[in-house]
Amino acid sequence: MRNLLIFITKYNAFFLFIIFEVSALLIYIKYNSFQNASFVNSSNQVTGGLYARISEFKSYLSLKDNNDSLARENARLRNQLKSSLYADTLNKHKVSDTVYKQQYEYIVARVINNSTNRANNYLTINKGSKQGITKGIGVICNSGLVGKVVFVSDHFSVIQSLLHKDSQFSAMLATNKEIGYIQWSDEFNPHKGLLRDVSNNAVPKIGEKVVTSGYSLFPVGIPIGTISSLKTKGGGVSLNMDVALAVDFTKLQYVYVIVNKFAAEQTGLEAQQKKDE
Amino acid sequence: MPPSKRDWRLSKKRMSKSIIVNFLRFIVLVFIQVFLLKNITSYNLSTPYLYILFILLLPFEVPNVLLFALAFILGITIDAFYDTPGLHTAACVVLAFVRILFISITVQKDGFDNEPEPTLSIMGFRWFITYAAVLTFVHHFFLINLEAFSLSQIEFTISRILLSSLFTVFLMLISGLIFYKRKERK
Numbered sequence: 001m002r003n004l005l006i007f008i009t010k011y012n013a014f015f016l017f018i019i020f021e022v023s024a025l026l027i028y029i030k031y032n033s034f035q036n037a038s039f040v041n042s043s044n045q046v047t048g049g050l051y052a053r054i055s056e057f058k059s060y061l062s063l064k065d066n067n068d069s070l071a072r073e074n075a076r077l078r079n080q081l082k083s084s085l086y087a088d089t090l091n092k093h094k095v096s097d098t099v100y101k102q103q104y105e106y107i108v109a110r111v112i113n114n115s116t117n118r119a120n121n122y123l124t125i126n127k128g129s130k131q132g133i134t135k136g137i138g139v140i141c142n143s144g145l146v147g148k149v150v151f152v153s154d155h156f157s158v159i160q161s162l163l164h165k166d167s168q169f170s171a172m173l174a175t176n177k178e179i180g181y182i183q184w185s186d187e188f189n190p191h192k193g194l195l196r197d198v199s200n201n202a203v204p205k206i207g208e209k210v211v212t213s214g215y216s217l218f219p220v221g222i223p224i225g226t227i228s229s230l231k232t233k234g235g236g237v238s239l240n241m242d243v244a245l246a247v248d249f250t251k252l253q254y255v256y257v258i259v260n261k262f263a264a265e266q267t268g269l270e271a272q273q274k275k276d277e
Numbered sequence: 278m279p280p281s282k283r284d285w286r287l288s289k290k291r292m293s294k295s296i297i298v299n300f301l302r303f304i305v306l307v308f309i310q311v312f313l314l315k316n317i318t319s320y321n322l323s324t325p326y327l328y329i330l331f332i333l334l335l336p337f338e339v340p341n342v343l344l345f346a347l348a349f350i351l352g353i354t355i356d357a358f359y360d361t362p363g364l365h366t367a368a369c370v371v372l373a374f375v376r377i378l379f380i381s382i383t384v385q386k387d388g389f390d391n392e393p394e395p396t397l398s399i400m401g402f403r404w405f406i407t408y409a410a411v412l413t414f415v416h417h418f419f420l421i422n423l424e425a426f427s428l429s430q431i432e433f434t435i436s437r438i439l440l441s442s443l444f445t446v447f448l449m450l451i452s453g454l455i456f457y458k459r460k461e462r463k
Contacts, residue, residue: 012341012342013341013374013377013378014374016341016342016345017345017370017371017373017374019345020345020346020348020349020370020373021367021370021371021374023349024349024352024363024366024367024369024370025363025367026363027353027362027363027366028361028362028363028364028366028367028423029363030363031362031363044357046357047357047358050311051358054312115315115359117318117321117324118324118359118424119424119425120361120424122360124360158360186429186430187433188321188433189321190321
């Protein structure tokens, strides 16, 4: 026993190393496998607040780009207004519309922290559970798909962007509606994605648009990018293709969080079906 | 006994000064890392992680327990800003262990009184650059491999490790030269 104590004190650096290293790796592995909300991320009060302050300064630098993109979006939305459409019938009477119900609600938020140069990239935005954001819902910006929410605090949320090893969203080719999965390319290039597992029947063309399929968190038809080159997969059962992403992740400033009002109903129904099987 | 009391007071004064200096260094390095260097990268290959300079510059006398605890705290602080719990912490703890090994091999214990901190101005250029290069490489090797966690992109990972280490050591040398003090002979 005495000898053991002497041994331990003599090589205390090694034993301390083992203790600290194991606890660090435990934190790392636990976080990776369960994605459970831990206090060590940028949605907590201190880090989130600091990021918000810095982002305020930085937003001045890109005011011009933002104004341009907002003006463009304004113009696009103005085109959809009733007042800018020409009515070719004369008899107008108001019908109370019960056919349409609001399914998707958009919450605008500012990006206060962003990264694109790591293997797993996250964004932090300045809206949180107080504004109605919950874990696991989709995020877009005016040019296309961004990612999904993984952590929420009262005033901030962290988004796992498409530029993440584990990000995978249902996507389809815009013209012939063939379904596949979009994920980040293996090359860690923030402008490139990979569309996987498209059925062999599809005849994709370079330059064809890729949009969301409506099977996952997003409404149908949100742009993702355009096909930049075709790849063949080993087995030949399905097609893979490179996608030039529509969103410039390095310049994200404002995003929209999509709250699907029927999501609870849908997941409840699907869970029931799973239980029956 | 007056002389020993004076010595004790002197060492106490030096210790409190060293605590303040290191505390400030911690805050400044974390700020620089998180708000400046985090946004810097060249071709997605070379990202500097200058914050490890804090562990490199801790005094020689710091006990092992404290060294590991500080490395752990530094890592978890950086992780909080990078959204990667555990990743930088694990790399920093490895760095602390390698620091203990490196110093025990290259520095004599009785030299600690004259040389309180392993800085560029005290230890000289040749020793410091070896120290910085070895420790930075080990840290980056561990960090980037743990982040990638696969062998499929091995060339990419290795070039990232080498170029990032180069960038970090370069920044360390610059900061060493900025705070360069002529060696005071006693």
